[in-house]
Amino acid sequence: MKGRDSVKKRNLFRRIVVTIGLLAMIGASACAQETKSTPSASSSPAPASQSSAAAPTKPTTKTVGTELKLGFVNPTSGAQADYGLRMRIAADMAVKEINATGGVNGVPLKVLEADTGSQPQEEARLLQRFAGDDKVLAIFGVLSGDPAMHLPMVSKLRVPLIMTGPVPPAVLKESVPWGFTFATFTTELIRAGIKQAVKMHNPKKLASIYPGDLPNGKVIGENTLQLAKEAGIEALDPIMISFKDTDYTAAVTRLKGQVASQGADMVAIGHSGQGAGVIVAEMRKQGIQIPVLGAYSAAAAGLITSGGQAVEGVIVEANWVNDNPDSLQGKFVKEFEARAQAESVKGPTADYSTAYIYDMVRVLAKTMQDGGISNAPENLAKDRELITKGLLSIKDFPAVGGKISIGENGQTIREVFTAIVKDGKFQMLSRCFPGSC
Structure with a gap:
């Protein structure tokens, strides 16, 4: 009996020791967790100014909305109808390419086209409509009317306009920073x-x-x-x-x-x-x-x-020759002429005017992307200003036929060919x- 009692006492002693050890471990773990979750004064977060210096972030403006609207002045009826239909294909090519790669900051481009009826006097009304009623971010296209009438108008409306035709230097200078031409000075x-x-x-x-x-x-x-x-x-x-x-x-x-x-x-x-x-x-x-x-x-x-x-x-x-070895021109010509033939457009050959329209859309997309426009209705005026600043900073842009830049007077600088x-x-x-x- 005494032997069995002795064994029981030893076993009880072991259990007590183990229990005390377990309690000690649990207590130590709890203390460790409490120490980790309660930072000391020396481990407190750095002030905001120090954090930003260590990990700088570039401020960005989120582009909102479901579409970025551009106005396209184009003669699709009347004497210049065939010409206008070709311009439409060029603009659509650029829009589809841009939207296929995510649009501008994730928002797709939308071109609102308006027919001038090949009547120069109709162009002024369309410029006013695009700027006021449609509230487009910028306007581009074919205007055959007097630049001395159109450019002062867009300056007053404070909306960017890129034209395909030549503009007298004095008129262009007076319209800065709202008027631009893709044509080389005549x-x-x-x-x-x-x-x-x-x-x-x-x-x-x-x-x-x-x-x-x-x-x-x-x-x-x-x-x-x-x-x-x-x-x-x-x-x-x-x-x-x-x-x-x-x-x-x-x-x-x-x-x-x-x-x-x-x-x-x-x-x-x-x-x-x-x-x-x-x-x-x-x-x-x-x-x-x-x-x-x-x-x-x-x-x-x-x-x-x-x-x-x-x-x-x-x-x-x-500003255009068919045998220009520029690789982008080769790609553009092939795709444009395939579409023009498929749509039975008269005169399906690509030329400078179709390239101008295609590049206008691409340049405007770049200025919107780089400028970080918001596209919020209340920021329309500011966004238009950002676009004009972006256009005036275009340098060595890879256009169809070769690189282009835009001078401080809104004149596009490109090679001249005969x-x-x-x-x-x-x-x-x-x-x-x-x-x-």
Whole structure:
């Protein structure tokens, strides 16, 4: 019995020791946890200024809403309808590419297109509608009316506008920072064209045909005659036409008279590609074989589609040539022409004007992305200002055909080409940057 009692006592003692040990471990663990969850004064968080210095963050503005609206002024009916339908494809290509990669800061672009009916007087109303009723962030497109009317208007409305056509420097300067043009300053283009014409044909007397009631056409025509005189070429009285004309028989008959009686040995045509092509075809029909210098506006696919074989050998001053080795141009041309043919658009060849529209959308998307616009209705004015600042800072942007920059006056800076129509395409003759042509 005593042996068994002794064993029981030893076992009881062991249990007591184990129990005390377990209680001690639990107590130590609790103390450790309490010490970890209650920081000491030395381990308190650093002040906010110190934390931000250690891990700086870039302030960003969240872009809100379901769409970013841009206004697109475009002639899809009337005399320029075929031209406008091609511009629509170019704009849509850019929008789809941008939206396929997430839009701008996650918000898709939406282009609101408005038809001018090929009527310059309709353009002013559309600019006001886009800025006021539609509340778009920016406007782009084809405006054939007087820039001296449109640009002061957008300056007053305080909405960015990018135009495809040339703008007189004085008018452009007055519209900063709201007015922009993708066209190279007309003087640089014309100077390059005349230089090439002299090199190839050495003309002595220059005739000219241009629409006197179309501001851009008039500027091109007058500048051409002035620069021809500076190059030592006699400039004959211009033959005025209307931009509404479709029959140029009378104008070409007058040209025939200048060739016969005054010795005109070259003619400069300051009209759209389509109009210039019809004029050249009528010239050849009437037996006039003198060389032709097509203005910047004529260097479009419409020249070839409307003039056909008659325009072979026509020299143009341009921002576009078909044989430019630029890789982006090759990609753009392939995709644009496939779509234009699929949609049975007349004149499915890509040209400078389609490239301009495509790049306008891309440049606007970049300025919105980089500028961090909010797209909140109450911030519309601020967002528009951010876009103008972004446009004025564009430098070496990879555009179709080569890099472009935008000068402090809103003028796009790009290479100037001269080209010749050969085998139904524009082929490069020369290239230079403004100031060195």
